[in-house]
Amino acid sequence: MGAQDFALKRSIRPYLGELIIIGVITIGLVYTSIRTSTTGLLGVVFVGFVLVLATHYADFRYRVFWRNSEVERIATNKSITTIKASDISRVVLEKSDLATMLTLRRPTRRITIYGKDQQHLDVSLKHFIISDIRRLMQKIHEERPELILPRI
Numbered sequence: 001m002g003a004q005d006f007a008l009k010r011s012i013r014p015y016l017g018e019l020i021i022i023g024v025i026t027i028g029l030v031y032t033s034i035r036t037s038t039t040g041l042l043g044v045v046f047v048g049f050v051l052v053l054a055t056h057y058a059d060f061r062y063r064v065f066w067r068n069s070e071v072e073r074i075a076t077n078k079s080i081t082t083i084k085a086s087d088i089s090r091v092v093l094e095k096s097d098l099a100t101m102l103t104l105r106r107p108t109r110r111i112t113i114y115g116k117d118q119q120h121l122d123v124s125l126k127h128f129i130i131s132d133i134r135r136l137m138q139k140i141h142e143e144r145p146e147l148i149l150p151r152i
Contacts, residue, residue: 008064008128008136015056022052064123066139071113073121083115085143090114093150094122111137111150125152 012019026045033041058076065072072082096108107124111133114120123133130152137149 004139005065005067006132006135008123008132010060011127011129014126018052022048059127062124062127064121064128064136066136069139069143071121071136071140073123081119081121083113083119083121085140087115087119088113088140088144088147089116091137091140091147091149093152111152113140 025048029041029045033039061074061078062076063074065074069085070082071085071088072080074080091111091113094110094112096106096110100106107122107126109125111123111125112120113123123136125133133152137152140147141149
């Protein structure tokens with residue numbers, strides 16, 4: 001990546017509640033396992049960790065980059081969408097309706113960058129650090145000062 005290129009960093013915020021709950025349950029199961037000399041509970045802990053990793057693995061494949069005056073998104077299914085700054089038609093702050101939330105295909109709160117030919121990509125306000133999203137908006141503004149960008 002060049003000097004001006006960067007990747008949006010992930011936020012741990014969407015996972016904090018889950019981490020606390022899993023941590024408390026794990027500590028409780030380990031404590032009970034030690035007190036009762038029941039190693040089967042450690043198996044429950046292991047299965048729980050495997051399930052958590054399996055359900056969140058796709059989240060960690062979702063990435064957004066600013067590269068060579070282009071916004072690039074790698075989706076959880078590894079599809080890549082790239083929109084050149086010169087091709088951006090609009091940038092909007094969006095929230096999912098109930099039907100969209102139930103499909104689990106788009107972030108609930110997001111910045112959506114639209115390009116030519118109905119192409120678009122989503123930048124999750126939950127999964128990425130807000131300062132990095134602001135930096136991305138600044139880069140877009142530098143390239144396309146005439147665009148109206150959302151405030152976050």
